[in-house]
Amino acid sequence: MHIVNPNAFASPTPREGPGVAPPPPGEVGLKLEAWIAAGLIVPLGWCGWISTVDAQPPGPDSLAAPAVEDAGGRLEGLTEQVQTIQADTDRMKRFKFSGYVQVRWETAENSGDTVKVSGTTLTPANVERFYIRRARLKLTYDASPLSQAVVYFDGGSDRTIRLLEGYLALLDPWTSDHRHQFWAGQFNVPFGYEIERSSSLRELPERSRAENVLFPGERDRGLKLVTPWTDRLETVVAVINGGGVNSLDFPTTDPTGGKDVLGRARWSQGVFDVALSYYDGLGLVPLTGDDVETDRTRFGADAQLYYELPTLGGGSLKGEFYSGTNVNADSVLALTVSSSVGRLLRPGADPAHFDTDFIGGYAMWVQNLGEKLQFAARAELFDPNTDLDHDQFERVSLAVHAFYDGFTRITVSYDVPRTDVAATGGGYDDAPDNLWTVQFQHRF
Amino acid sequence: MQTLRTIALAVAAAGTLAAGAAHSARGITVKGSDTMVILAQRWAERYMTEHPGAIVQVTGGGSGTGIAALINGTTDVCMSSRPMKEDEKRKLRDRYQTMGVELPVAKDGLSIYVHESNPIQRLSLEQLRDVYTGAVTSWKPLGGPDAPIILYSRENNSGTYVYFKDHVLLGRDYSARCQTLPGTAAVVNAVARDPNGIGYGGAAYGRGVRELAIRRDADSPAVAPSAATVRDGSYPVTRFLYLYTRTRPAGDVKKFVDWVLSADGQALATQVGYFPVR
Numbered sequence: 001m002h003i004v005n006p007n008a009f010a011s012p013t014p015r016e017g018p019g020v021a022p023p024p025p026g027e028v029g030l031k032l033e034a035w036i037a038a039g040l041i042v043p044l045g046w047c048g049w050i051s052t053v054d055a056q057p058p059g060p061d062s063l064a065a066p067a068v069e070d071a072g073g074r075l076e077g078l079t080e081q082v083q084t085i086q087a088d089t090d091r092m093k094r095f096k097f098s099g100y101v102q103v104r105w106e107t108a109e110n111s112g113d114t115v116k117v118s119g120t121t122l123t124p125a126n127v128e129r130f131y132i133r134r135a136r137l138k139l140t141y142d143a144s145p146l147s148q149a150v151v152y153f154d155g156g157s158d159r160t161i162r163l164l165e166g167y168l169a170l171l172d173p174w175t176s177d178h179r180h181q182f183w184a185g186q187f188n189v190p191f192g193y194e195i196e197r198s199s200s201l202r203e204l205p206e207r208s209r210a211e212n213v214l215f216p217g218e219r220d221r222g223l224k225l226v227t228p229w230t231d232r233l234e235t236v237v238a239v240i241n242g243g244g245v246n247s248l249d250f251p252t253t254d255p256t257g258g259k260d261v262l263g264r265a266r267w268s269q270g271v272f273d274v275a276l277s278y279y280d281g282l283g284l285v286p287l288t289g290d291d292v293e294t295d296r297t298r299f300g301a302d303a304q305l306y307y308e309l310p311t312l313g314g315g316s317l318k319g320e321f322y323s324g325t326n327v328n329a330d331s332v333l334a335l336t337v338s339s340s341v342g343r344l345l346r347p348g349a350d351p352a353h354f355d356t357d358f359i360g361g362y363a364m365w366v367q368n369l370g371e372k373l374q375f376a377a378r379a380e381l382f383d384p385n386t387d388l389d390h391d392q393f394e395r396v397s398l399a400v401h402a403f404y405d406g407f408t409r410i411t412v413s414y415d416v417p418r419t420d421v422a423a424t425g426g427g428y429d430d431a432p433d434n435l436w437t438v439q440f441q442h443r444f
Numbered sequence: 445m446q447t448l449r450t451i452a453l454a455v456a457a458a459g460t461l462a463a464g465a466a467h468s469a470r471g472i473t474v475k476g477s478d479t480m481v482i483l484a485q486r487w488a489e490r491y492m493t494e495h496p497g498a499i500v501q502v503t504g505g506g507s508g509t510g511i512a513a514l515i516n517g518t519t520d521v522c523m524s525s526r527p528m529k530e531d532e533k534r535k536l537r538d539r540y541q542t543m544g545v546e547l548p549v550a551k552d553g554l555s556i557y558v559h560e561s562n563p564i565q566r567l568s569l570e571q572l573r574d575v576y577t578g579a580v581t582s583w584k585p586l587g588g589p590d591a592p593i594i595l596y597s598r599e600n601n602s603g604t605y606v607y608f609k610d611h612v613l614l615g616r617d618y619s620a621r622c623q624t625l626p627g628t629a630a631v632v633n634a635v636a637r638d639p640n641g642i643g644y645g646g647a648a649y650g651r652g653v654r655e656l657a658i659r660r661d662a663d664s665p666a667v668a669p670s671a672a673t674v675r676d677g678s679y680p681v682t683r684f685l686y687l688y689t690r691t692r693p694a695g696d697v698k699k700f701v702d703w704v705l706s707a708d709g710q711a712l713a714t715q716v717g718y719f720p721v722r
Contacts, residue, residue, distance in 0.1 A: 083623075086623075086624075090624070145617050175615065176609070176610060176614065176615020176616070177529075177615065197538075201538045201539070231530065268530075270533070270543050271543065306537060306541050306542065306543070307541075308541075308542050308691055308692065310692070310694075311694070313540065313541070313542065313690075313691050314537075314540045314541030314542035314690075314691060315541050316541045366541055367541075368540060368541055371517065371540070371690065371691075403517065405517065405518070406513075406515075406516030406517035406518045407516060
């Protein structure tokens with residue numbers, strides 16, 4: 001137990017501080033002369049004061065003592081200032097800002113950006129574009145170790161700033177790391193794996209199609225309880241409006257009255273994680289005439305396996321499976337949505353077949369190529385109606401990431417979707433809708 | 445045409461990356477625990493002396509800061525005076541698909557400092573807990589003067605802060621009156637100037653202050669921090685010090701880590717005031 005770096009303990013004491021050191025002897029001499037000269041020319045009325053000075057000519061010690069005292073006072077003042085600044089800084093530290101920006105270049109085989117002009121001519125399809133996919137800012141306020149508030153904004157491709165998340169979290173006072181949490185507000189639906197995973201971390205630019213259809217917008221409003229039973233096992237139970245924040249019908253109200261309930265149990269072994277999720281709720285399709293209420297249930301299972309290869313580094317295999325009952329996508333597509341005419345069934349749609357069974361899922365492989373490059377591949381499937389053929393969606397996606405630094409990632413990805421489209425001469429063709437994406441992302 | 449443009453963009457992106465990669469060719473960076481800074485600096489100096497051409501850069505900032513740097517890729521090696529938390533491992537896994545590699549490289553005793561004029565010689569862990577959680581605010585019930593206890597602590601990005609909270613406070617929160625300071629040296633300085641102060645930090649730092657003997661409980665003997673008591677575990681507040689890497693160490697990083705764990709590296713840890721793990 002000995003000292004290794006005496007300099008580490010050197011603190012600026014009053015004797016060592018700049019500007020408080022005793023003046024050199026020559027300088028003291030000059031000051032004495034000045035005092036004497038001043039004593040000769042001042043009015044007689046000040047003689048008493050002068051005589052005091054003459055009687056006790058200031059030596060180096062008597063000059064240094066007040067200087068040291070003065071410096072000591074200043075140091076105390078500075079200490080108080082530092083403590084005040086420290087207190088203010090501590091308060092500021094309760095605010096945490098984070099976020100990221102994703103700038104994209106896309107070039108596609110087709111595009112929905114075609115603009116109709118007057119007459120019969122259509123402009124050519126816009127297949128190439130720059131755009132801001134996500135521009136997100138999250139503000140977290142840690143009021144105390146037991147509570148937290150979060151607001152999260154996005155100003156992405158629609159160029160409108162909108163509230164993505166807004167919730168408060170209460171943390172338990174009975175565990176050392178306050179692991180049990182109660183959330184209230186608007187947050188990611190705690191189902192499966194990819195929903196809650198930040199888009200800034202995901203290895204492919206977009207989530208799977210199944211997730212997009214089943215949980216549009218990924219967020220909903222309600223309550224959530226997170227309970228870690230052990231270091232490995234965690235459960236989440238939530239009660240939400242249902243329908244998601246992107247729903248036209250559910251942004252503020254829940255027409256079904258009853259709330260959707262969901263839960264998830266996850267076992268995290270570290271190199272191997274597995275989870276089961278279940279969602280039970282009702283969906284309502286408002287129509288002109290009687291509305292139609294359907295089951296909205298989802299079952300999910302996901303697993304992730306991590307490994308490490310010499311030279312290349314870490315890699316992972318991930319998979320997720322969805323099944324359940326949903327509003328019949330074909331019927332939904334048949335609906336006409338218009339505020340003036342209400343919502344109507346397209347002629348031929350079967351009101352008795354509003355909800356159908358679906359399945360979906362993906363398998364993904366991620367491999368680091370050293371620490372600066374990463375490769376990812378995903379194959380996915382979504383069948384919105386297991387009773388109907390040629391309505392499946394399949395997609396293979398490939399991506400390479402280059403990490404410029406710890407905060408910036410450059411991604412090149414290629415998506416090859418397969419969707420059956422009725423061919424003119426009979427049969428089905430794959431629609432030309434492959435997509436190249438180059439994305440620049442910076443996190444902060 | 446579209447594909448060509450995309451490829452051109454990809455090439456430009458790759459060029460940018462290559463520039464970034466070239467920029468990163470700067471030897472081995474070691475960042476993290478302020479407790480370990482002196483030790484790591486000595487390791488780096490000796491290693492560079494023995495391995496001409498090798499460059500090892502050591503900076504502090506706290507264990508939390510070092511782990512964050514390991515996760516975001518701005519350091520090759522992280523020093524930490526506490527084990528990585530589960531959520532930190534998850535963040536590392538999200539980016540690198542690995543859980544990190546933990547290497548205990550030294551053992552440390554955490555000293556409790558008071559001013560040299562303070563008559564208190566020893567405290568039990570329970571008394572220490574009461575002091576730092578704010579249950580006891582005066583020296584008097586502890587056998588000292590009738591004066592307020594001034595608490596000094598590390599900042600919450602410090603592994604020492606986390607270790608003390610987890611193992612001495614048993615997870616309870618620090619008193620709101622606790623003054624946080626950046627670095628163990630700052631804590632030592634503050635206590636050395638404050639007759640009513642109390643602080644904690646690495647044993648190798650304790651100059652200008654007095655280190656208290658600690659009782660494991662009320663019936664246990666008080667044990668002062670020393671080489672022998674830390675090594676044999678009789679001193680109640682001991683811990684491992686770690687180096688972390690993202691993946692299994694390879695190349696220059698492996699050479700450096702292997703040297704740290706060699707007889708020479710461990711002997712240097714002893715010279716600095718810590719205790720070898722091998």
